[in-house]
Amino acid sequence: MNKLKQLLIYFIIIFISFNLHAGASDDVKTSSGDFETSIFEDEIYDPLEGVNRAIFGFNNVADKMILEPAAKGYKKLPTPVQSGIGNFLKNLKLPLVAVNQLLQGQGKNAAESTGRFLVNSTIGIFGLIDVADDFGLEQKEEDFGQTLATWGIGDGFYVVLPLFGPSNLRDTSGMLMTMMTDPINAYAASQGEAWAIPLRTATNAIDQRSKIIDEVNALRDNSLDYYAAVRSSYYQNRKAAINNTDDSDLTPLPLISIEFE
Amino acid sequence: MINLIRFIVFIFIITLSLSLKASEASNWLKQEVDKILIAYQNPNLPNENRFLLIEQTINNNFPGKSIAINIAKQSYKNANDETRSNYINLFKRHLALNIASLMQGYSNQKYKLTDSRYDEKNKVNYIDMEIYLDTGEMIVTWRVLKHKERYFVIDLIISGISLYETKRSEFNSMLKNVDNDLAKLNEELRKINESSYQKIIN
Numbered sequence: 491m492n493k494l495k496q497l498l499i500y501f502i503i504i505f506i507s508f509n510l511h512a513g514a515s516d517d518v519k520t521s522s523g524d525f526e527t528s529i530f531e532d533e534i535y536d537p538l539e540g541v542n543r544a545i546f547g548f549n550n551v552a553d554k555m556i557l558e559p560a561a562k563g564y565k566k567l568p569t570p571v572q573s574g575i576g577n578f579l580k581n582l583k584l585p586l587v588a589v590n591q592l593l594q595g596q597g598k599n600a601a602e603s604t605g606r607f608l609v610n611s612t613i614g615i616f617g618l619i620d621v622a623d624d625f626g627l628e629q630k631e632e633d634f635g636q637t638l639a640t641w642g643i644g645d646g647f648y649v650v651l652p653l654f655g656p657s658n659l660r661d662t663s664g665m666l667m668t669m670m671t672d673p674i675n676a677y678a679a680s681q682g683e684a685w686a687i688p689l690r691t692a693t694n695a696i697d698q699r700s701k702i703i704d705e706v707n708a709l710r711d712n713s714l715d716y717y718a719a720v721r722s723s724y725y726q727n728r729k730a731a732i733n734n735t736d737d738s739d740l741t742p743l744p745l746i747s748i749e750f751e
Numbered sequence: 752m753i754n755l756i757r758f759i760v761f762i763f764i765i766t767l768s769l770s771l772k773a774s775e776a777s778n779w780l781k782q783e784v785d786k787i788l789i790a791y792q793n794p795n796l797p798n799e800n801r802f803l804l805i806e807q808t809i810n811n812n813f814p815g816k817s818i819a820i821n822i823a824k825q826s827y828k829n830a831n832d833e834t835r836s837n838y839i840n841l842f843k844r845h846l847a848l849n850i851a852s853l854m855q856g857y858s859n860q861k862y863k864l865t866d867s868r869y870d871e872k873n874k875v876n877y878i879d880m881e882i883y884l885d886t887g888e889m890i891v892t893w894r895v896l897k898h899k900e901r902y903f904v905i906d907l908i909i910s911g912i913s914l915y916e917t918k919r920s921e922f923n924s925m926l927k928n929v930d931n932d933l934a935k936l937n938e939e940l941r942k943i944n945e946s947s948y949q950k951i952i953n
Contacts, residue, residue, distance in 0.1 A: 534920075569885050703856075704853075704857075707856075708849065708852040708856065709917075711852060711950050712845070712849045713921055714845070714922060714940060715921045715924045715925045718921045718923070721920070722919075723912045723917055726911055726913060729911070730910070730911025744818070744894070744906050744913075744915040
């Protein structure tokens, strides 16, 4: 019990420390006079770039050697099997998605996510089949990182986590909160089935990676600076997720003049 | 009452005009995308020729020179004419390789242009393309600008990620690493282009 208390205190300290750092790093101003940059570049604060690049290199090797081959193998499974696994994993996330929607004041979305979970877990056979879509219960993603952002907590600096990939202080805090509060993981651990937690994480990674094999390869093979390309893509993607928008109209318009053509 | 009718007619004309502009751009985009897909789907075409066809289509439809200059800005201004010219050529090929490589992954998939809208303020068309994959759909948004009676694609947005923004960030980072020296950037660009080209033709 004492150990559990110590662990909880440890996580709280880490969490508060991360968010204090996050707040402080938001005050750092990059001067556009240093170099001509615009919107996203100025917002990406990456003081640990050297360390991040080293971890990124390690992750890249791990991806090429383990994750990408596993994802390619997974893609060879029949499409209904892939969809079933993907649906099952997405369904397991829904309780926390609903909690985050509530924390962000999205009552209607939280009700829809709860409805999705109930319908898919029962009629959809433990979430293997996404029948909720047919009932008009749309899939929406929310996590603690997005919730913290909605509460006004800044990105903090950019970090590349070993194996987990690109993140920032706020989203790392969010990820730790997810790990600590996920009811499915907690239930598995309480039943002495903790092995299911890394299995779930690994399967989820393979499922997600299998959906972007071509995109990642295109980015990796054609980037002048792959690290910077991933960092920029991560920030753009998170920004869209936080704003809850797929609306491309909100992506900053390239400030270019085509008079040169 | 007459004023109300006039107002409704006015709104109707404006809406119709915006919708026509968007639809004209969509038709143009469909033709150009199909040119690329046909090149991919032709099994008799040697890979080198296929890429040349695709590169030509991309160069005709993207304002490569303008994007290149805007991305390098200060370094471009400080470079000599020969370096500038090399940079433009290398950048255009880089852009073509990036887009060809992205589209290669979708070359066997069906697609549909699902929505197009015209942003009057910025004079930009937004055209949504839905690509049907085995595991679901994916939306790609094309930003299209009309200039001197020609359409140009100024950006591609996939899952909220803008190709222009990603390239800008990537080039800025590389320029910082080479002390904003465009000639040094050209060397790096030539290397990556060669490696990307080998991957795309093999």
